[in-house]
Amino acid sequence: MIVILGGGPAGRLASIRLASAGKQVTLVEHGGIGGQCLHSGCMPVCALNDVARLIHSARELYDLGVVDTIPVPDFPVLLKKMGEIQQKIASILDEETRSAGVDIIYGRTGRFDEGRAWAGDEQLDGEAVIAATGSRPFVPQIPGIDLPGVFTSRTLPEMKKLPDKLAIIGGSVVAAEFAYIFRNFGCEVTLLSRSTFLKESDRHIRALAVKELGGVTICENTPVMSIGGRDRVGSVLTPVGEVEADALFLAAGLVPNSEMLNGLKKGSLGEVVVDNRMRTSVADVYACGDVVGPPYLTPVARHQGVVAADNILGIPRTMDYTNIPRSISLTHELAYCINKNEGMGSIAIPGPAGPGSFWSVPTGQTGLAKVIFDPESGELAGICAAGPGGGLIAGYMAFLMKNHFSVHDFEEFIEVHPSTDGVYGLAKYASSLLKKRKIS
């Protein structure tokens, strides 16, 4: 038997891979299958962002006189319906996992202790264990943090009504995404970032994010020192003054859930230390997904799960962390995959008009396309595809980058029209520039 602790993207994919190969697999999940991604991460952001984008589009059309109303969300209904759909997805995932042959134990807390796996008090003896217990939002221990009105992505369903003034702690993708959502829902939003906002993103993507977050007050290098309020949040205190707020949303990063994994080597964040085959410091114990630390992305967690499973099956396989696409969901999918900037050539243009961006031409918010390439060989070193469908484009471009495609390969590319993919045209243009330079 193989025991898997945690039924999020990492554990679930590992379990299906192993069961499909004929292994007996027991998955221990103390919450809902689908993990953070389904219950408090990617899917809630999708659900809320879909509504926020609808409102944003309606506002653009309203400003042009094309429609005569801007919809207003019914927040309690939105959360209720979102929860129902999440449960529906969970039941589909449950069925898919079971029909692959996986036994699922729900409602018991798994742990690794005394050299073996446990589901509550029951000892589970297996030939291998996979720890896939994921992560949770980091909660900074500042005065006032326990006041009612403080939320994380986990406790968001407890928000009974939309705040008038929302403060968000964080400067990363999740902070940006929630700022966009709540701003479009009509809240006054102040984003408080301890360092530079979106500091790990490409500069063009960052500039575009700031533009798409118009109306949000973004305070950089502004740590929150304490939260004020008598019986609920009333303000947050920073070194440069007090910010009024009737709710506070924490988007200050994630921490690995590894406290129940005893005897495994861990790093400074509590992340389980693994090698590139997802093997931990203990023989036959593997770990995958957010519990092994950043980048905290579902596709990476899934892939790590498959890599762990294959190594258990005796198929040597290693994790490759290059060419990982990312995206920030605002008006557009600000998607990118960048391997190298230094010494590279690059060209950027505004996103083209097309489905989902035609009516944004008057405001100049059609997104952006960018290619980064080796000036000698033309090999792609990075792309940004910010527009409707940017995530799909970035995923496929990342795959081409992994396979060493160059801008010259795009000479034969024929696109779908109309579309909002500006990257292929830029790649063709970059190819012609490089060739011209070689000729002259």
Ligand SMILES: Cc1cc2nc3c(=O)[nH]c(=O)nc-3n(C[C@H](O)[C@H](O)[C@H](O)COP(=O)(O)OP(=O)(O)OC[C@H]3O[C@@H](n4cnc5c(N)ncnc54)[C@H](O)[C@@H]3O)c2cc1C
């Ligand atoms: C707000 C937010 C938005 C996000 N948006 C994106 C996005 O757009 N794109 C993207 O790629 N990633 C996104 N992520 C990250 C993504 O959700 C995670 O990378 C992904 O869920 C990690 O999968 P995992 O299986 O490692 O862990 P998790 O999804 O955390 O799953 C771990 C599972 O283990 C269970 N568990 C934990 N402890 C135990 C225990 N002791 N016993 C039994 N079960 C246990 C949990 O209940 C959970 O089901 C987002 C995260 C957040 C918070």
